[in-house]
Amino acid sequence: MTNGVLTTGVLVTGALAAAALVTLPVTMRAQATPQAPAAGWTQVFADDFDGGAGSRVDPAKWQYTTGTSYPGGPARFGTGEIETMTDSTRNVALDGSGHLRITPQRDAGGQWTSGRIETVRTDFQPPANGTLRVESRIQMPNVTGEAAKGYWPAFWALGAPFRGNWWNWPGIGELDIMENVQGLNNVWSTVHCGTSPGGPCNETTGIGGQRACPDTACQAGFHTYALEWDRGVSPNQLRFSVDNVTYHTVRQDQVDATTWKNATDHGFFVILNVAMGGGFPDAFGGGPTAATQPGVPMVVDYVHVLSRGGGTPPTTPTTPPNSGKRDAYGRIEAETADTLTGLATEPSADAGGGQNLAKAKNGQWALYRNVDFGATAARQFTGRVASGATGGVSGLVEVRLDHATAAPIGSFAIAGTGGWQSWKTVPANIAGVAGKHDVYLTFTSGQPAPFVSLNWFTFGH
Incomplete structure (x- = not known):
């Protein structure tokens, strides 16, 4: 305004x-x-x-x-x-x-x-x-x-x-x-x-x-x-x-x-x-x-x-943002973020269809509030990702708790998977985390080009 x-x-x-x-x-x-x-x-x-x-x-x-x-x-x-x-x-x-x-x-x-x-x-x-x-x-x-x-x-x-x-x-x-x-x-x-x-x-x-x-x-x-x-x-x-x-x-x-x-x-x-x-x-x-x-x-x-005109976007988000408690051990759809910084969604060709976060690049992040890890610490993070990046472009998908600039508790690296709709599931170890937290997924790369799309993620013990 x-x-x-x-x-x-x-x-x-x-x-x-x-x-x-x-x-x-x-x-x-x-x-x-x-x-x-x-x-x-x-x-x-x-x-x-x-x-x-x-x-x-x-x-x-x-x-x-x-x-x-x-x-x-x-x-x-x-x-x-x-x-x-x-x-x-x-x-x-x-x-x-x-x-x-x-x-x-x-x-x-x-x-x-x-x-x-x-x-x-x-x-x-x-x-x-x-x-x-x-x-x-x-x-x-x-x-x-x-x-x-x-x-x-x-x-x-x-x-x-x-x-x-x-x-x-x-x-x-x-x-x-x-x-x-x-x-x-x-x-x-x-x-x-x-x-x-x-x-x-x-x-x-x-x-x-x-x-x-x-x-x-x-x-x-x-x-x-x-x-x-x-x-x-x-x-x-x-x-x-x-x-x-x-x-x-x-x-x-x-x-x-x-x-x-x-x-x-x-x-x-x-x-x-x-x-x-x-x-x-x-x-x-x-x-x-x-x-x-x-x-x-x-x-x-x-x-x-x-x-x-063009490729008309969907009439509504496939999955509405989740304002209540999220189960860390269930599948969290990437497009249900409470906040997206610079990120866009697109229709997904992955199994199950729906939407995915499209072509994330350095400095962007997504926030998922009120993720419940329970009393037993989670120690694994798994993401469903795709990448059409070429020419050596790669980057990190990082997990941070409660603030976008907090130290990462874990991450995995991703480079080209063969296409922006060529999906693979990538696991990573994380520091043990229990209780309820806001989860930030941050995307970090040494290059300015997009390097990863994200369909869903989950945590495990």
């Missing part, structure tokens, strides 16, 4: 991109009724927020970000915002009519709380030579003037390598699909990339565009905000639209090849939040103030992710 100061930023940019009509893959709905994708599009992810009034979001699809920063990350999320994010249903809840409401609240002491949710999945990206569409139908908080001072609703996406690192912005890419401040009848969209301050993407401002909402004001009704990320054209494009009108396009050739690759050569996760205060509101008069009205929600009708 952008602001214009500190570590993330957008201010009003220059001339707008020329507006052009485009065909939406789905139509706006009058009621909370799931919509089938239009011809040629495949649904990758959908949440229509159908549930009882006051209920929480689906934990298989969303996770809450709470507090005032990511653990160990920049204070105030790097934006200067002043609220505390919570998972309370006072701040984040379904309304029973097919909507999600994210509602800033102010307590008797003048302290603000609000909500921020992120998709569990971090693998949203277009197929090769295809297009990804990320869209949401949203009514911005219906408050204007002095009562809106400090309001900062947003619908956006961050590059997967950010999750668990928190300090690699803006190089890993940020795609702001909808931002608004101060109850203004305006939508901003921005791409952040490169280095900060300055750099090829003009940080902390980024590469941005803006326009008023068509027909009705942004705060007065629902509008559909969308990003189409098109790898089927050369140069690739990121196109931002509101209600069928494309008003901002960022092209691959606007920055150097390395900057574009670092910002887009991986998956993304999607975020919905309402911040209070910070750099972006500061650029338009500041806030919140004593006159700011609490309790006005951003209302979200749906979030859909669609794909077309």
